[in-house]
Amino acid sequence: MRVIGINGSPRKNKNSAILLEKALCGAAENGAETKLYHLIDHTFSGCRSCFACKRLGGASFGKCAVRDDLAPILDDILNADGLIISMPIYFGDVPGMVRNLMERLWFPGLLxxxxxxxxxxxxxxxxxxxxxxxxxxxxxxxxxxxHKGTFERFFGETSILCATDTLQYDDYSLYTGDMFDPVHKKERHQTIFPQDCEKAHAMGASLLL
Ligand SMILES: Cc1cc2nc3c(=O)[nH]c(=O)nc-3n(C[C@H](O)[C@H](O)[C@H](O)COP(=O)(O)O)c2cc1C
Known part of the structure; x- marks a missing residue:
């Protein structure tokens, strides 16, 4: 059984990455082979609307024809038993690279x-x-x-975990803005974030059960 983890944050050791590692750890403890990809390490586009994935009799029918860094990652996901994507919210949405991945992952499945x-x-x-x-x-x-509805349509049962009010910087005094209370952020990171980590571990552990 194989579980693929995708870190959709450009930061490789902050909130999204830490939670993903906990989730993959939970999956591994239950016998899964795991693989983590940091999207930021790869250069790729979104769907190019070439329709090669829908071309009757075509060599790429049902799969993405674009051969960039994402191609082997898509293959790995489509051959896996589990997929965990961890991502920050950017301007009410997901980072562009996560959206690119979603387009390339979903569209070839659609007939x-x-x-x-x-x-x-x-x-x-x-x-x-x-x-x-x-x-x-x-x-x-x-x-x-x-997202849940689309992943369930294409792949299977989809569980959700949200970590709110995350610690954005280690030292808020170095950055502009008075919107956030650094003391509250730090406290929350020390009390609530560890609970989120436990939930991520549990998500990974139960993913394939
Ligand atoms: C470009 C950018 C846009 C953001 N937009 C939002 C937003 O719309 N809503 C929100 O709650 N947080 C927003 N955030 C905060 C991040 O979602 C939050 O700090 C997240 O936990 C960062 O994940 P990371 O630590 O894994 O990088 C934004 C951060 C950045 C860098």
Missing amino acids: YRKDGKLAYEKNIRVGLIYTMNAPDERYYDALITS
Whole structure:
């Protein structure tokens, strides 16, 4: 059993990456082979609307034809049993590179058929982890519900974990802005974030059960 982890934050050792590592650790403890990709290490575009994935009789039918750094990652995901994507919220959405991944992951599966049949038949269990400055994940309910619905349509049961009010910098005094209370942020990072880490570990551990 193989679980792929995708870090959708450009930061390789902050909130999203830490939670992803905990989740992959949980999966590994339950016997999964795991692989972590940091999207920031790879150069790739979103869907190019070439429609090669829908071309009848074409060599790329049902798969993305674009051969950039994302191609082997997409192959790895589509052959896996589990997928965990951990990502920050950027301007009410996901970072552009995560959106690029989602387009390239979802679109080849879509056959535009009235009966809803997809090119993908493999069941892949999905975990989505969101991290954000916002104190309440309900701000992004529409986005998260939409992602859950799309992942469930293409792959399988999708669980969600949100870490809110995250610590953005280690030292707030070095950066502009008085919106955030550094003492509150630090306290929260020391008390709530470890609980989020435990939830991420549990998400990974139960992903393939
Ligand atoms: C470009 C940018 C845009 C952001 N936009 C939002 C936002 O719209 N809502 C929010 O709650 N947090 C926003 N944040 C904060 C991040 O989502 C938050 O700090 C997150 O935990 C960072 O994840 P990381 O530590 O894994 O990099 C933004 C951060 C950046 C850098």
